[in-house]
Every structure is written in C-alpha cells, then in structure tokens.
Amino acid sequence: MTAEGVYVYAIVRAGRPLPTGAGGVGSPAAPLRTIRQGRLAAVVSEAPPKLRARRRDLLAHQELLLRLSAEGPVLPMRFGMVAPDEETVRGRLAADEADHVAALERLSDGVEINVKALPAQNALADLVAEDKKVRRLRDEARRRPGYEASLRLGEAVTTALQSRAAEAGRRILRELTPLARAVAPGPDVQGCVLNVSFLVSRGDSDDFHRVAERFADRHRTHVELRLAGPLPCYSFVSAEAPHARTAGV
Template structure:
C-alpha cells in the first residue's frame, strides 16, 4: 500500500468475489483487492497520489461498481473516499457491520434510475394554443411592440413552460412510484422541475425505462425527460456510509 492511503469503492458481502480482471482508478489502473473481516468486505485499491475527479477515474469508479453489482448487492461509495490505512478501514467496517448488512439486504437485486424533468423547449405553439395569458400578451406585442411588452410575454411563456413541465413531472412521479421499491428526491438542479431517483428491481429495468419513454412521447409538448440508469444505488444508502468522514474512513 502507498502512503496515499486506501481508495474505497464499495462494501460487499464477505461471500462475494471480485469479477476477473477488475481494475480501479489511476494511471495505469490500480489492482483491486478486498479488505475486511466478519461478514462484509471493502473493495479497495491503493489510492493514487494527487487524486482528482478526472473523467478517466470517474468512469473507472462507476464501471467497477456496475461490474460488482452484477454479482450481488453493493453498497457504493462516492468518488474519492480514502481510508488512511487498512487497519482503520477494518475497524470502521467492524463497527458498522450491522448497518452495512441491513443496507446490502435492502439493495439486493436492485438498481437506481435517475430522472430529471425540464420544460419542453419546442412547445411554443402548444403554449400559445392552450394558455390564455400568453395569447393575450402576444396580441399586445403584435399591436404595440415595445420592450416592456416583450418582457411580459417572455416571462409569461417561461412561467407557463415551467408550470406545464412541473404538472407533467408530478403526474409521472405518481405513475412510476408504484413501480419502484423506493424513491429518493435529488438536489435542486438549475433548469429542472424534477430531480428524483428510483430504486428498481433489476429484472424490471427494461419495463421501467419503457414506461418513462412512453410517457415522454405522450407529453413531449410539456416536458423533456432525461433518464440515467441502471446506476449504482448511490441515492439509497446512508449518506455517512457513501461519503468520507472527517477522518477519511467509511
């Protein structure tokens, strides 16, 4: 192990094995190994010096988690979790073993889908046809085009687009929630009216994606949907378990 510490990718059950040829972050990619005792193991490698969020390493981190998830439940770490040494990591794993086992049981056989909803940008014709306020302001601009009238029209269009997208997003959330084990709201994202993640049975992944695409096609004049997944289940683990603590140990 290098003096840079131990890079932690995930926690898995002790009975699970690493996929053949598994490699991690760094250039060249660092060999990956298991650390721990008892009923859980941490998937780790030597931490590269001066670790930064390069695309190469972000993709290596996520690809490894996706490969691991094909063999069983995975408690994923956020990018950049580093333990000082293997002894500290073993101590942390032993102290939190019961919590980790409960989380692994809850995530077993599941994947995450993230869904973002944005106002439809090619929907002006629908907005004009369906929104009385927009039609009225548009007529005012035609009769008397000036700066203030154009500002009012632009604000009315933006408000209508956001409201229509939010209504569609709320409807979609109601439709998708019964199809998921759990739902987790995400942080506010500029331009989005909805940012939410779903914990979905792996065997239902295709059906879930189809439901989203079908809804998007039927509501394209109201909302632009962006779906990402299957993903590691970041949004459904305790926050302190998926981020570095003050001491840098999971």
C-alpha cells in the same frame, strides 16, 4: 509512486469475488483487493498520489461499481473516498456491520434509475394554443411592439413552460412510484422541475423505462424526461467510507 492511503470503492458481502480484469483509479490502474471484516468486505486499492477528478479515474470508478452491482448488492462510495489505512477500514466495517448487512439485504437485486424532468423545448406553438394569457400577451406585443411588451411576454412564457413541466413531473412521479421499491428525491438541479431516483428490482427496469418513455412521448409538448440507469444505488445507501477524506472533489 507512493500510495496516499486506501481508496474505497464499495462495501459488499464477504467472500464475493472481484470482477475479472477490473482495475481501479490511477495510471496505470491500481490493482484491486478486498479488506474483509466479519460478514463484510470493502473493495479497495491503493490511493494514487495527487488524486483528482480526472475523466479516466471517474470512469474507472463508475465502471467498477457498475460491474459489481451487476453481480450482487453493493454499497457504492462516491468518487474520491480515501481512508488512511486498512485498520481504519476494518474498524468502521466492524462498527457498522449490522447496518451495512441490512442495507445490502435491502438493496438485493435492486438498481437505481434517476429521472429528471425539464420544460419541453420548442413547445411555444403548443403553449400559445393552450394558454390564454400567453396568447393575449403575444397579440399585445404584435399590436404594440416594445421592450415592456416583449418582457411581459417572455416572463409569461417562461412561467407557463415551468408550470406545465412541473405538473407533468408530478404526474410522472405518481405513475412511476408504484413500479419502484423506494423513491429518493434528489438535490435541486438548475433547469429541472424534478430530480428523483427510484430503487427498482433489476428484472423490472426495462418495464420501468418503457412506462417512462411512453409518458414522455405522450407529454412531449409539456416536458422532457431524462432517464439515467440502471445505476449503482447511491441514493438508497447511507453508508460512507470509513473515516474517509474526499480527494480531488
């Protein structure tokens, strides 16, 4: 098997040991090593040929980042970041050393928790009880059934569910923000009214989850919350792999 460059997983402080028994992408799993430059080190392996976003490689990448972040601050790379050679990696580490060191300090003892909010499912009965317009359109559709009446009712229900979820999303954002060190809005996700990541101190992550879960329980007829994390701090790192190309994604 011929390697096709250097696969970059993360940037860490120089001198950090690699997790025992950890492997990289590829089949068999590529051996891991570090490339050290000044106060930094890149966690890398040889890039396997024809790298694609296969499930086993995605899981290997994510598992390594989780293990690294459990042992100290890490600047995680997205899956598929490949540099042409070690000298390129060293050059970029040297050029961005001050920024990377500052980012590692900022993320020290931090984890990312992502929160998505969606309209509540199976909440029609509560919606009809609370929303006069929906209740009126439902009654009209019952008295004079037909395509137009059903269409108006369906549109009103969709709009009302989205509105209720959006308001709940704004409230949970206000409630969770004081518990976080930083907040980063995520990209729009189909079906979601909120997609936000929070930088939370590792020791506070359980409390953060409890607050979110209590909110979700109190507002279950308005919104469905989906939490992911603790995760590596993707959303709070601007660093990218050194002059890398993205393979297979």
